[in-house]
Amino acid sequence: MKIVSYIHPKSTYLPCTGIGRHINQMLLGLEACQEISLQLLFSAQWLSAHHKLDERSPLSSIPFTTFPSTENATERTWKLLGFPQMDRYVSKDTDWLYAPMQTYIPISKCPVAITLHDIQAFETNLPWSHTWQHKLFRFKWSGWVNRALSDSRIIFTVSEFSKHRIVELLDVDPQKIIVVGNGVESQFFDISTVDPNTLIRPIAEPYILVIGGLKFKKGADYVLSVARELKLHKSDLQILVAGDSESKYLAVEQEFPNLKLLGIVPDKDLPRLLRCASSLLFLSHYEGFGIPAIEAMAVGTPAIVSNRASLPEIVGTAGIIVEPEQIKSVVDILMQLQENSHLREDYIRRGYQHSQYYTWARCVDVVRKAFYEYI
Incomplete structure (x- = not known):
C-alpha cells in the first residue's frame, strides 16, 4: 500500500x-x-x-x-x-x-x-x-x-x-x-522500574509537575490557586511547570516562591522529571486527549486531572479526577499523595496497568x- x-x-x-x-x-x-x-x-x-x-x-x-x-x-x-x-x-x-x-x-x-x-x-x-x-x-x-x-x-x-x-x-x-x-513512548515505560532516589532531581524538595506551561486554557489560574493554598498550609510541596508559559504568567515566581517555571524541557528529560514527581497536576479546561496524564501513569506517578472534556475518559478510574475550582480539595489530594504511601502506591499500580493500553x-x-x- x-x-x-x-x-x-x-x-x-x-x-x-x-x-x-x-x-x-x-x-x-x-x-x-x-x-x-x-x-x-x-x-x-x-x-x-x-x-x-x-x-x-x-x-x-x-x-x-x-x-x-x-x-x-x-x-x-x-x-x-x-x-x-x-x-x-x-x-x-x-x-x-x-x-x-x-x-x-x-x-x-x-x-x-x-x-x-x-x-x-x-x-x-x-x-x-x-x-x-x-x-x-x-x-x-x-x-x-x-x-x-x-x-x-x-x-x-x-x-x-x-x-x-x-x-x-x-x-x-x-x-x-x-x-x-x-x-506513550517506550522511555516512559522503561523508567518506571528505576528507583527515583537514584535519579538527578531538578530540586531537592518534593514537587508536583505541571506539563504544558502556564496558560489560561491549560488551567494556569487553578495552578496558581493551588500554589497559594499549599503556601497557606506551609507544605514543602513545590510546583514545577514544564513548557512555554503565556507572558502574563512569566513573573509569577515573585509572588509564588513555591512555583518554578522550567520552560521548554527536552524530550529526553521529561520521563525523569515525571518519575521524580510526587504527582502530575493537569487542570486543563479542554483537551482532545491529554497525553501527559498517560505519560505520568506510565512512569509510575499518580495523575490528577480536571473533570473536563476528554480527561475523565482518558484516565478512567486509574487517575484522580477533580473539580478544579475546588482548590482546597485538590490541595488535600496532593498532600495525601505525598504523605499516604498506601494511597500513592494504589494509584501508581492502577495508573501503570492502565497505561499499558496506550x-x-x-x-x-x-x-x-x-x-x-x-x-
Missing part, C-alpha cells in the same frame, strides 16, 4: 507538542510496516540548502516530495477556494493521502484521511468561547472544516469524547470517524487496518 502523508514539518521538530508527537509516532510506525510505502508531502520552504528536511524532525529520513508555494499561502487557498488540487504531487498508484493533523487537502486522485484532534473551535461553553479571538478562530475553521469532513473518506480522532463532539456539533456520520487515540503500536495498527478496510 502506498501512502502519501501531508505534514507541517515544524510541528514535528523536537521537542514538540502532543500533536507533533502524534504525527511523528504515527508516521514512524507506518514507515516500519513492511507492506506500506510512505512518502511525505510538504512545502519546499522547509528544505535546507542541501535539499533535506531539518534533522530536528524524527521524520527527516523518510522519502518526500514538495510543492513550491509556501505552506500558509497554499493552505489558505485550499481552505478558501478548494484549490490548487494536489494531484500533480501525488503519483497515480497512491492509495491514500493521509494527514495526521487538522487540515483540508483538495485532491481527486486518491481517497483522503485527516485527523481532527479536537474541535474546540466550535465549542460554545468554554470560558473563552465568547471572546473575539475565539469567534475569529471559529470563523476561520467554519470556512473549511465542513468541506474537509465531506471530502475525506476517513476522519481519525484521538478520543471518544472528540468523536462525540464531532458528531454532535458538526453532524458527521459516526461510521466515518475512527478513534485512533495516542500512545501504545503507539496499537494506534498505528488502528490506522493501518482502517486504510485496508476503507480503501
Whole structure:
C-alpha cells in the first residue's frame, strides 16, 4: 500500500507538542510496516540548502516530495477556494493521502484521511468561547472544516469524547470517524522500574509537575490557586511547570516562591522529571486527549486531572479526577499523595496497568487496518 502523508514539518521538530508527537509516532510506525510505502508531502520552504528536511524532525529520513508555494499561502487557498488540487504531487498508484493533523487537502486522485484532534473551535461553553479571538478562530475553521469532513473518506480522532463532539456539533456520520487515540513512548515505560532516589532531581524538595506551561486554557489560574493554598498550609510541596508559559504568567515566581517555571524541557528529560514527581497536576479546561496524564501513569506517578472534556475518559478510574475550582480539595489530594504511601502506591499500580493500553503500536495498527478496510 502506498501512502502519501501531508505534514507541517515544524510541528514535528523536537521537542514538540502532543500533536507533533502524534504525527511523528504515527508516521514512524507506518514507515516500519513492511507492506506500506510512505512518502511525505510538504512545502519546499522547509528544505535546507542541501535539499533535506531539518534533522530536528524524527521524520527527516523518510522519502518526500514538495510543492513550491509556501505552506500558509497554499493552505489558505485550499481552505478558501478548494484549490490548487494536489494531484500533480501525488503519483497515480497512491492509495491514500493521509494527514495526521487538522487540515483540508483538495485532491481527486486518491481517497483522503485527516485527523481532527479536537474541535474546540466550535465549542460554545468554554470560558473563552465568547471572546473575539475565539469567534475569529471559529470563523476561520467554519470556512473549511465542513468541506474537509465531506471530502475525506476517513476522519481519525484521538478520543471518544472528540468523536462525540464531532458528531454532535458538526453532524458527521459516526461510521466515518475512527478513534485512533495516542500512545506513550517506550522511555516512559522503561523508567518506571528505576528507583527515583537514584535519579538527578531538578530540586531537592518534593514537587508536583505541571506539563504544558502556564496558560489560561491549560488551567494556569487553578495552578496558581493551588500554589497559594499549599503556601497557606506551609507544605514543602513545590510546583514545577514544564513548557512555554503565556507572558502574563512569566513573573509569577515573585509572588509564588513555591512555583518554578522550567520552560521548554527536552524530550529526553521529561520521563525523569515525571518519575521524580510526587504527582502530575493537569487542570486543563479542554483537551482532545491529554497525553501527559498517560505519560505520568506510565512512569509510575499518580495523575490528577480536571473533570473536563476528554480527561475523565482518558484516565478512567486509574487517575484522580477533580473539580478544579475546588482548590482546597485538590490541595488535600496532593498532600495525601505525598504523605499516604498506601494511597500513592494504589494509584501508581492502577495508573501503570492502565497505561499499558496506550501504545503507539496499537494506534498505528488502528490506522493501518482502517486504510485496508476503507480503501
